[in-house]
């Protein structure tokens with residue numbers, strides 16, 4: 001369920017929690033399902049995630065999602081923020097992904113200096129539990145949002161963006177990308193869709 005940003009105490013927004021850096025073994029663990037999504041501790045974790053996410057985005061200017069393992073919590077909880085406000089997904093399960101794939105450049109909060117070219121499904125449907133414990137489904141036909149969802153789902157299984165790189169030349173610095181985004185976006189040419197390296 002979406003959490004209104006206004007509903008969060010200011011302290012939650014200002015707390016800057018460390019995002020685990022690439023190489024921390026906890027990023028490679030498979031996270032465990034949450035036994036009771038409606039437990040208050042799950043809501044507390046969700047708020048910590050949103051706080052860390054906002055602090056990161058304020059500092060680095062990008063990110064559209066975060067997963068609990070990124071702050072060292074091995075639980076299947078993730079947050080995506082496609083625009084209108086954060087959506088917390090507990091115990092997400094993929095129901096369907098499109099056969100059509102798209103190529104794009106992504107970044108990750110765990111190694112924010114890098115941009116990585118990946119190919120992902122263009123659309124996805126995910127079942128999950130809300131913080132109230134209800135069943136819900138999130139469907140995205142937007143390749144950009146679908147990529148964010150797939151990126152965060154990977155974190156829950158200990159899979160990182162680097163593992164998805166199209167090839168070794170598909171790992172570059174964000175600085176180089178920013179100097180000539182058109183050139184790097186042309187590397188995605190021939191694909192159905194491309195977008196700048198803004199997410200997740």
Ligand SMILES: [Zn+2]
Pocket residue numbers: 107108109110151155161
């Ligand atoms: Zn990431």
